[in-house]
Amino acid sequence: MISFETQVFDVDHILGPDGLVASGMRDYEHRPGQVAMSQAIMRSFETSRHLLAEAGTGTGKSFAYLTCAIFKAIENNCRVLVSTHTINLQEQLINKDLPFLAKVLPWEFNANIAKGRSNYICLRRFKFAKDAGATLFDGENSEMQLLAKWVKTTDDGSLSSIPFVPSPKTWEAVQSEHGNCKGRKCPSFRECFYMKARRSLETSNIIVANHALLFSDLVLKKQNGMGIIPDYAYIIVDEAHNIEQVAEQHIGINLSSSRIAYTLNGLFNSGKNTGLLKITGQSELCPLVDDCRKSSELFFQSAEDWIKQQGQSFSGRCPANFIEDTLSPALRALRIKLNSQAGKLDEEDDNRFELGRYVEILKDYEDAVSSFIKRPAEDDGFIYWLEYKAGRFARINLRSAPLEVGPHLQDFLYKPFPSIIATSATLSCGGEKGFDYLAGRIGLNDYDSIQLDSHFDYKNQVKVYIETALPEPNSFEFTKAAADKTLQYIKMTQGRAFVLFTSYRMLDEFADKLRGPLEDMGIQLLCQGSSIDRTTLLKEFVNDTQSVLFGTESFWQGVDVPGESLSNVIIVKLPFAVPSRPLIQGKIEQIRKKGGNPFNEFQLPSAIIKFKQGFGRLIRKKSDKGIVAILDSRIITKYYGRLFLKAIPECTVEQIRS
Ligand code: SF4
CATH class of the missing domain: 3.40.50.300 (P-loop containing nucleotide triphosphate hydrolases)
Incomplete structure (x- = not known):
């Protein structure tokens, strides 16, 4: 009580x-x-x-x-x-x-944590996948044996409690899903981990x-x-500076050529003669899957041809009907056939649920492709673009995002x-x-x-150095001069530095220049974008207290490294968003269309907030001390520079003029 x-x-x-x-x-x-x-x-x-x-x-x-x-x-x-x-x-x-x-x-x-449904194992699907074995997984799947051991001992059945990281293919075959759940009719309903978690949220x-x-x-x-x-x-949103970005990702389209191929292979993989249809005994549908696969390949081939035709002028953006939509009719045909076959099965048949899952997925793909190509209206408040990775296994991603998330958030957040x-x-x-x-x-x-204001004593905990004599960051001479300065500041703190970049290109250039000198000093250089993932990179940075980490994008925020491992934050460039990115470009155009000033209304304030985030990496507790070095002279030479400095807590600032 x-x-x-x-x-x-x-x-x-x-x-x-x-x-x-x-x-x-x-x-x-x-x-x-x-x-x-x-x-x-x-x-x-x-x-x-x-x-x-x-x-x-x-x-x-x-x-x-x-x-x-x-x-x-x-x-x-x-x-x-x-x-x-x-x-x-x-x-x-x-x-x-x-x-x-x-x-x-x-x-x-x-108090309880709510996790997405797909974070929980579905015991019924797990049994189904285990029984299906090699026919479902293109061969033996040793992860299923490990999962079988884990499932006997786990308390919560959630992905994060598995002692290894299962491959997406394995987990997708066993995860709990809304459209693929028998609810009370499920023989595992009482032990179901998702249902237990759901009940605990109720209370x-x-x-x-x-x-x-x-x-x-x-x-x-x-x-x-x-x-x-x-x-x-009531809702309390912490780390709320990310709301816009999360809403954009959530409301828009994000569908890749490889994702569609992966789904179709799950239904039927003609090369290996495996997939769900081989288990359900509906081999007569396999040619339809092959047709759909061919349509998908042709569709993405047309998109790639279109990209190549654009040559250097390809910005990522693509107009409505830039190619013919030959894919969504094929997805629809397959979906309708699957749905009708599923409908013929017994209501409690596991196969019916598994087929139903594909019906839902194909419907989502069909809607995404169709609205990406045709667009609901000429100016529907969204921006559409293609992400393209060339090569033998070229990958194209269909993307869209709202230019303004406000109306959506008003609808489902502020008004209710x-x-x-x-x-x-x-x-x-x-x-x-x-x-x-x-x-x-x-x-x-x-x-x-x-x-x-922060509870910390920034005046005594932080010293800011501003390099006022370095060439402007967009000039050719900047990289060499700024890399030399970076090394100088790293020496000041004997490593223990975060160097924050605004692009991978510049990060790589600095890494090429400084790897040797840092090695000579016995300092390990860790770089974002290398083969090491972000979490491992951070762990290594904390463990090796002298190491230096070069990061971009996600390292500007949400990284909490208290103590001596992080005593130095070097900000190479003021973090203005890259204006050639389609979404940024779209926002700039929209502000201009409304008669506004994109620099003052969008680019500058968003850069200031990101700058504050980068600055905030240094002091995480009362005993932390360190330096922040700013290598972008525009913070002093441009009229807007003072706004960056005004936005951070008051601390000792020294301008370096040579
Ligand atoms: S109740 Fe639903 S989620 Fe839980 S085991 Fe059964 S089918 Fe899976």
Whole structure:
């Protein structure tokens, strides 16, 4: 039973110096920003207002919002959903922060993590795949034997608890899926891991999820009233600076030639004479799969020919009907036939469910291809482009994304929910109207905001060096001069540096120049984009405290390396988005069309937010100290440079003039 003793949310009693949190924490520090944030969140809940809350690193924002969320969930007997972008933060909330609060707060509450359905093994499909064996997997599949051992001992049946990483092919054959679930009629219903997880969410007060799952859930609920997660009354979005990007990925098309080939091979692989149709005994459909495969190959061949015709002028973008849509009719023909064959099978037949799964997938592909080629309207607010990787195994990806996610978010996020709390260490570009940029990009028109300084003493913890005499970053001479300076700064801290780039091309050029000198100094160079994946790269960087990491894109944010391993952040170029990328290009054109100024309204503010994120990698705890070196002289020589400096916390700055 949930007991609810305190009817008023007394923030001092909870987060104050003599409060409940302080009483349970040995190294408690009073953080006025945390208290202010908590008050602002509770006010937003009470007044049904949306809130943008920027809280610098070290504010203790997770306790600020979790305490409010727990109180509100119990007071209103409802669920509160907390969404994050990174798995690290989800784990921190679920494994550390929420268990701690459960100990010190006087309220009993349940908190659970919501994972996408495909994260759980489906016991029925697992048995089906095991029985089908080599016919399904193009030969023996040793991973199935390992899964069989794991499934006997696992508590939660989720992908993250498997002691090895199964191949996508194996996991897709056994994962839990909505359209492929027998529900109560399933013989494994009682033991089903997904159903158990779902039941625990039903009884949760706090649900922790990631942004992608949140958006999937909201879209499904909007479309048919049935989502993935049990209903919740309030949403707190942490790491909210990623909302626009996640929404873009979620709302648009992303379908590759290899994905279609992979799916068709799953149905029937003519080369190996394997696939689902061989198991279900419906070999008469195999020629139809072959026809569809041929149509797919011809379709993507036409797209490749079209790309080659464009020559140097190929930007990625493609107009409506740039080639004939010969693929979606073939997908439709196959889907209809499969559906009718599935309909002839017994209602409880496993084969019927497996075929039904392909019917759904083919329908998604068919819709994606058709709307990519034909486009619903000339100017439908989306941008369409092709990603192309040339070579013997050429790969083409059909992509689309909305130019503005705002109208979509208004529809399924801001209107249905009275109070959305969006927080991050980087939401504002600085100044009085600092939140306008992000709010505009995510379509949040009516909101309150609060900006809380970091708890850290940046003046004493960070020294910023600005190279004012280096050539402009777009000039030919920049790379050599900046690489020399990079080496100089790396020497200052004996390695322990993050070097942040805006393109892989420049990262590779610097790596070529500096690999030798760093080797001579006994410093390991780790590069993003090499054969090592991002997580392993980061682990190695933390373990080898002297190493240097060259990163781009994802390393500007969400990387948390406290302690001596990271004492130096080198920002090679101000992080303006590459204007030749189709999505960026589309946004620029759209602002221009509306009579706006794309540089001031989009390119500059988005670069400032990314710059703040890069800067924020350095100081992760109170005892951290280090330097930030900025090699882009435009931060001093251009009129807009001061806006970058104004957006970061006040610290000691030295301009290097030679
Ligand atoms: S209930 Fe559904 S998800 Fe669970 S084992 Fe059965 S078919 Fe799979």
